[in-house]
Amino acid sequence: MPFGHGGPAAKPRFAHMHATIKKNRRFPRLLAGLVACCFLAALAGCGGMFTGPQGPGEPTPPPAPPVQTEPAPPPKPVFANSVAVLLPLGGPFREFGGRVQKGIQAAQDALAKAGTPLEVHVIDGTQPGWVDAVRNLPPDVTVVGGPMHRLTLKELETAGMLQTRAFLAFMPSLGEAREGIDAWRFFPSAEDEIDALLRLAASDYGITQFAVLRPGDRYGQTMGDAFAGAVSRLGAQVTATGVYAPQDPSGWEATVADMLRTGGNRPGFGAVFVPDEWARADKVLPAFFKNKVDDLLILGPQLWTEALHRAATTKTQINIQNYRLAVCPGAWWPENQGQATQQLLAAMRAAGVEHPDMWEAVGFDFARMAARLGRLPQGAPPQEVSSRLAQAAAGMDFAMAPLSYTPDGKAHVSMYLFRPSVSGPVLLDPEGFRQRLNAIRQKALENPAPENEQSYSPAPAPLQGTPPQPVQGTPAQPVPATPTQPLAPVPAHRQALPVT
Known part of the structure; x- marks a missing residue:
């Protein structure tokens, strides 16, 4: 019998074949839908395939390399x-x-x-x-x-x-x-130096007669003239002047002797100003002691203070006996x-x-x-x-x-006053120094100038010469070179005897 023209038995066979073909056509659609679902889920973050937290045991992807940028220049300071x-x-x-x-x-x-x-x-x-x-x-x-x-x-x-x-x-x-x-x-000026010296010698110690012993160079003349002018303005006097050749040590002692020689009614002097460098003055001053004059107040320039600082730094010895009654000004006090x-x-x-x-x-x-x-x-x-x-x-x-x-x-500049010591310049205690000067002049000091710091100070006092601690934000008050109250007058230097 030809195909499709059979009897009743051929109908079920055709129906089964139709069903099979219909089932097979539905499968590709299901597979495509499943793939699309997974793709959309991945894009939405489901399953963490591209983004989102990593699951346990999953490797961490390497971080993206940083973008290289030029460092910004530092801001320019705004100056006040x-x-x-x-x-x-x-x-x-x-x-x-x-x-x-x-x-x-x-x-x-x-x-x-x-x-x-x-x-x-x-x-x-x-x-x-x-x-x-x-x-x-x-x-x-x-x-x-x-x-x-x-x-x-x-x-x-x-x-x-x-x-x-x-x-x-x-x-x-x-x-x-x-x-x-x-x-x-x-x-600071030369006038500031002289002002500090005369504040002590004339205003506080009452000395009214002075001498000037200086080298014959421009510095010595300038300082000597400035000192004489300042003394005159105070109503005091320069009663003797000695000028020595700075490069001729052989004549220094004779110059001092001539200055000390007095005659007739010429007055003496109680202090001598020596405006010269330390190294040369150190060799000139012994001429006073050779002439039996050891009670003069010796006034030195700021050059001495600077030399004393250098000597202390280099631990250079000084002839302290020459400076028992010497003072010198300075604008720098490191112990302040x-x-x-x-x-x-x-x-x-x-x-x-x-x-x-x-x-x-x-x-x-x-x-x-x-x-x-x-x-x-x-x-x-x-x-x-x-x-x-x-x-x-x-x-x-x-x-x-x-x-x-x-x-x-x-x-x-309100300069400080110092006294020479074996440890460098030491801030002057005006009252203690006055006592020492008076004791020497009254011949009350039997053993002069032992080599220790205590001999250059008065009896122990509560931190004399030490400034109070400054209050934060306020300027420190420096120790003045002279006390606020006038000191007792210093007896006049004895009249120098003629030198033969």
């Missing part, structure tokens, strides 16, 4: 003020200029920590083109510390630069420039417990400077006072500059001896 300094960083004065610069850097660090950073433009006055460097300073730099040498100041004056900015010279004198008009000082002095000492020790001196203190104090001074108006008249300087210096805690300005712009 900008000043300049003109220093000799080369040549014979480079050591002193370098010390001032170290003090300035220490002050900059302290000011930055206090939140008032100071920008300082440093100009080397020994390099070619330094005048142009000063001329091309930014307009807001109206204060310049320095110079430190009279020739540099003269060049500034010749170039017409002194009228463009306020120069605070680190010099004892401005030479031909007018202090308080052409420039200002930020340094004031906050500024101690801060400078700590900064210098951290920088490897074991024995800082007045030069570091000058730089340290200049930068700190410049921060207090603030920016001066361009073209400010001298009277305004002087007034602003006086205000900035008032109440400031100085590392060196306190500095002040008069209304007309004259600087004054």
Whole structure:
């Protein structure tokens, strides 16, 4: 029978075949749906195949490499003020200029920590083109510390630069420039030294007759003339003057003998001023003792104090017998417990400077006072500059001896007084020293000047000569060179006998 034309038995066979074919066509659809479901689930985070938390035991994919970016430059500091300094960083004065610069850097660090950073433009006055460097300073730099040498100041004056900015010279004198008009000082002067000596000898000890024994050089003449002028203004007298050749030691003793020789009604003197360097004065002073004069108050310059500091640092022995009645001024006292002095000492020790001196203190104090001074108006008249300087210096805690300005712009440093000792310069106790001077003059001291520190001080007292601890935020009060109450008068030096 042909296919499809069978009898009733052929119908079920056809139905079974149809069902089989229909079932097989449904399977690919189911498989495609399952794959699509898994794909969509993976995209949605199901199963964690691409994203989401890792299952237990599954490896962690490596992190993406960081994007390489250039580091951002540090922000430029915002300075509260900008000043300049003109220093000799080369040549014979480079050591002193370098010390001032170290003090300035220490002050900059302290000011930055206090939140008032100071920008300082440093100009080397020994390099070619330094005048142009000063001329091309930014307009807001109206204060310049320095110079430190009279020739540099003269060049500034010749170039017409002194009228463009306020120069605070680190010099004892401005030479031909007018202090308080052409420039200002930020340094002790010869007048400051003499003022400290006469405050003790004339004002406190009552000495009215003085002698001057000096070398025949420019320094000796300048200091001797300044001393005589200051004595005259106090109503006292210089009754004898001796001038010796600094390079001829053979005539020094004769010069002293001639000065001591008196005749007729010529008055004697109770103190002698010896403005000479320590090494030479040390050989001149024994001439007094050879002539049986050992009760004079001997007044030395700041040069002696500086030499005593060096001798103590190098442990050099000194002839202490020559200086039992000697005093000398100084602007640097490292034992001062004031906050500024101690801060400078700590900064210098951290920088490897074991024995800082007045030069570091000058730089340290200049930068700190410049921060207090603030920016001066361009073209400010001298009277305004002087007034602003006086205000900035008032109440400031100085590392060196306190500095002040008069209304007309004259600087004054209240210098300390020291006595020579085997351990260097020691701050003078005026009352104890007066007792010693009187005892020697009254011949009451049978065994003079034993070599120990106790013999140079009065009976033990509660820390005489030690300043009180400063209160935080207030300036330290330095120990004055003289007491507040006048001391008992010192008996007059005996009349010198004629020398044969």
